[in-house]
Amino acid sequence: MARTYEEINARIRKGEAVVLTADEMTELVASEGARAAARKVDVVTTGTFGPMCSTGAFVNFGHSDPPIKMAKVWLNDVPVCADLAAVDAYIGATALSETEGMAYGGAHVIEDLVAGKWIKMRSTAYGTDCYPRREIETLVNKDTLNQAYLFDPRNAYQNYACATNGSEHTIYTYMGTLLPRFGNATYCSAGQLSPLLNDPFYRTVGVGTRIFLGGGTGYVAWQGTQHKPTVERSGGGTPVGPAAALALIGDLKRMDTEFLRGARFHRYGVTMYVGVGIPIPVLDEEMAAYTGIADADIETIVFDYSQPTRARDPLRRVSYAELRSGKIELDGRKVPTAPLSSYRVARRIADVLKEWIKEGRFLLTAPVEPLPAEGGVQPLEIRDGEGI
Amino acid sequence: MAKKRLVLTFPPEVVERPVVALMVRDFDIITNILRAEIHEGEIGRMLVELEGNARKLKEGVAYLKDLGVQVEEAITDIELDEALCIECGACTAVCQPGALKIEPPDWGLTLDKDRCILCGFCVDACPLDIISVKF
Numbered sequence: 435m436a437r438t439y440e441e442i443n444a445r446i447r448k449g450e451a452v453v454l455t456a457d458e459m460t461e462l463v464a465s466e467g468a469r470a471a472a473r474k475v476d477v478v479t480t481g482t483f484g485p486m487c488s489t490g491a492f493v494n495f496g497h498s499d500p501p502i503k504m505a506k507v508w509l510n511d512v513p514v515c516a517d518l519a520a521v522d523a524y525i526g527a528t529a530l531s532e533t534e535g536m537a538y539g540g541a542h543v544i545e546d547l548v549a550g551k552w553i554k555m556r557s558t559a560y561g562t563d564c565y566p567r568r569e570i571e572t573l574v575n576k577d578t579l580n581q582a583y584l585f586d587p588r589n590a591y592q593n594y595a596c597a598t599n600g601s602e603h604t605i606y607t608y609m610g611t612l613l614p615r616f617g618n619a620t621y622c623s624a625g626q627l628s629p630l631l632n633d634p635f636y637r638t639v640g641v642g643t644r645i646f647l648g649g650g651t652g653y654v655a656w657q658g659t660q661h662k663p664t665v666e667r668s669g670g671g672t673p674v675g676p677a678a679a680l681a682l683i684g685d686l687k688r689m690d691t692e693f694l695r696g697a698r699f700h701r702y703g704v705t706m707y708v709g710v711g712i713p714i715p716v717l718d719e720e721m722a723a724y725t726g727i728a729d730a731d732i733e734t735i736v737f738d739y740s741q742p743t744r745a746r747d748p749l750r751r752v753s754y755a756e757l758r759s760g761k762i763e764l765d766g767r768k769v770p771t772a773p774l775s776s777y778r779v780a781r782r783i784a785d786v787l788k789e790w791i792k793e794g795r796f797l798l799t800a801p802v803e804p805l806p807a808e809g810g811v812q813p814l815e816i817r818d819g820e821g822i
Numbered sequence: 823m824a825k826k827r828l829v830l831t832f833p834p835e836v837v838e839r840p841v842v843a844l845m846v847r848d849f850d851i852i853t854n855i856l857r858a859e860i861h862e863g864e865i866g867r868m869l870v871e872l873e874g875n876a877r878k879l880k881e882g883v884a885y886l887k888d889l890g891v892q893v894e895e896a897i898t899d900i901e902l903d904e905a906l907c908i909e910c911g912a913c914t915a916v917c918q919p920g921a922l923k924i925e926p927p928d929w930g931l932t933l934d935k936d937r938c939i940l941c942g943f944c945v946d947a948c949p950l951d952i953i954s955v956k957f
Contacts, residue, residue, distance in 0.1 A: 483908065485949065537951070602861055610912045611947045614859075618915045695908055697949035705949070707908060760925070772915035774949075776908045777929040 435472045436718040439800045442476045446794055451476045453791045455784035456627045456714075456725060463726025472722035477791055477798065480632050481646070481711040481783030482624040484775030485697055487608065488588035488659060489527040489706040491544050491686050494580040495555065497521055498572075503565035504557040508532070509543045509574075516557070520565055524585075527696075527706040539704025542696035544584070547576045548648070548689050582686040584648060584694075588658035590710045592630035592678040593734055596621040596752060596762075598769060601740035606701035610774055612739055616764050619736060619771045624780040625729045625754035629712035630678050632725045634671040636663070638715050640801025645682065646711030646787045649693040651796065652684025662811045670731040671724065674751060678805060682710065693783065707776070711783040713791060715798050729754035736764065744813060824876040827856075827940065828883070831892040832866035841889050842870070849882035850874055856939045857918070869896060869941050897940050897955040902933055906952045913944040913953065 445451040452475050454462065459478045463471045495504075497520070507516040507523050511533045515524040529540040546553060552573045561568045576582055597609035598619040605612045610620045625631065633639050643654040658679025665673045693709030716722050732754045737746040752762050761768045790796035832841070837860055846853050851874040860866035872879055883893055909931045911924040921938035924931050945953045 483910075485910075603864075604859065610949075611916050611943070613916065613918075617918070620912070620915050695950065698951065699912075699949055700946040707910070707949075758926070770915075770918075773911035773924065774915075776910040777924075778909040781929070 435469070437476065437716070439715060439798055442715050443797045445476055446791055446797055449792070449794050451791060453477045453479060453788045455781070455788055456480045456632050457781065457784070459722075459725045460626050460728045463722060464728065468719050468723035468726055471726060472716055472719040475716045475722065478632060478714045478716060478725040479711060479784045479787040479791065480624075480627055480629040480714060481709070481780040481787065482590060482628050482775060483693065483707055483709045483779035483783060484622050484624070485608070485699070485705040486586060486589045486591075486708050487528050487705045489541065489544075489584070489586045489708055491525045491547070491582055491584050493523050493525065493582045495521040495523070495574060496578070496580055498567060498570055500567045501565050502557060502559045502567035502570055503562055505559045507555065507557045509553050509555055510538065510546070511554070512538065512540050512543050514540065514543075528704050530704060536698050536703055539696065539698065541704050541706035544686070544706065545691055545694060545696040547579075547582060548686060548694055549691050550575060550577075576687050584652070584682070584684050584686045584689065584708075585655070586682045586708065588660060588679045589682050589708055590629050590658070590680045590712070591623070591676055592634070593628070593673050593732070594622045594676050596734050596736040596757060596771075597739045598736055598749065598764065599740045600738040603740075605740055606699070607739050608699055608702050608705065609739060610772070611700060616767065616769050619762060619764070619769050620774050621734065621754075621757045621771060622774040623734070623754070624775055624777060625732050625758070626727055627777070627780050627784060629710060630680070631672050631727060631732055632714050633721075634667070634673065634724060636678060636805040636807060637721065638717065638801070639680070639712055640804045642799055642802030643712065644796070644799045645713075646709065646783055646790075647682055647684035647689070648686070648709055649690030650684055650688035652682055654680050655683040656681040657805050660811050661806065662809065663806060664808050664810050668731060668733045670727050672727060672732045674733045675735045680805075693779070709779060709783050711787040713787060713796070713798055729758055736762070823873060824879050825871065825873045826879060826883070827869070827871050827896040829894045829896050830868045830870060830886065831894070832860065832868070833890050834863050834865060836890050837864065837866045838862060839889070841886060841891060842868070845882045845885055849878045849885065851879060851882045857941045869939065895957060897942050897957055899956040900938060900940065900942070900944065901954050901956065903952040903954075906950060907931055908950060910949065913948050916943040916947045
């Protein structure tokens, strides 16, 4: 049993496509097997809603009169990167407000733009013959901007580590507040519902794939930064810990704050919850088996985040079924677990995408170019210029 | 009998002294330590419930203050803005009594105020900053 993208899209256009969420597919494959599921199902929808620091948005403000070549720009007192053409800028999610600190940052600016709020914009410049103005202060919103598009250099991480804290002190990390003496453990993946865990070897997700992004449609632009497909894998093919990642792009003006929210992790900084949903075409029995993956078969590694090094000692392997049970065992003691990514919103994303496809509003795209299937991540070494 | 729920903050030089034990002994105060984070050489914090004769209770608290312990009334309630909540679960990570829970089948966040000891740890742990406290 095999089907093509064209055949699937023809069925979507006719309103005949059979679409299941990844949760539903897991149940179907468990009860009827991959072969039967492949015969029945055309598309499986996935979803994830987790914090991702590598998030941002490009904006174009339009030209003032007289015009300005903006050198420094602040939006609601958050510095943004304006080192582009005269009135282009990139709002980085993690930039902090110069007046409110960690309480407000680039991610909150992006959320406020999506919400349609007015944003205070301030800029300074050195002035040129063609751009004589040296400063400007005004208000902007998403309708006054010419373009506003989300561009995430890294998102939809294929699995992530589980974090705990073996020290005597509470530590504050991007994995949340970690209590001393293994007081808790946090994890951050939608597991069996997560996009790239349903296509572990990137057969269908690649450059150009149309996706759900922040409540609108978007595209996979490129491999994500720190894309690392060459890793240890579990029996079902899913990586044990962080592996592939995607660079994503989409029109911010069509997004919804239900699926794009600014956040701050206490004593760590600002980040952004970004809703991503990717449709996986069930091209054949192999894709049915991949999309039938269950939390019990997806594993990750627990690390002690109190070790201040990039090479922390792995404590143990755990499955997402164990993590979702609310407790894991570490050194004979029961440690409570907590998620950081919203499973409830992830399910809603998979449901919304399922409806879009069933209604014929969203067609599938074959990758223009596959993601690299091999490769690792290089560390940053401290070099002094000698012997290189 | 009077009852007080207090947050005690111990400066590093006081952390190593058994001040709470001495207060219990000298002022006959029933002390229930609900939460404590105390380490040698660092600022320590403790959420306690004190019960005893009203006058003795007042004297006991004054004794703590004299030793340099900062004494604050504990919060009386927490409020979660459900309309803004994304149900991520980050707050459940620090909720040791299990008042905040995120569980199957629907993975929605629930707050059981009967289990809440009003430690306030969830206020900082919430990435959306939508849990507030009342004094």
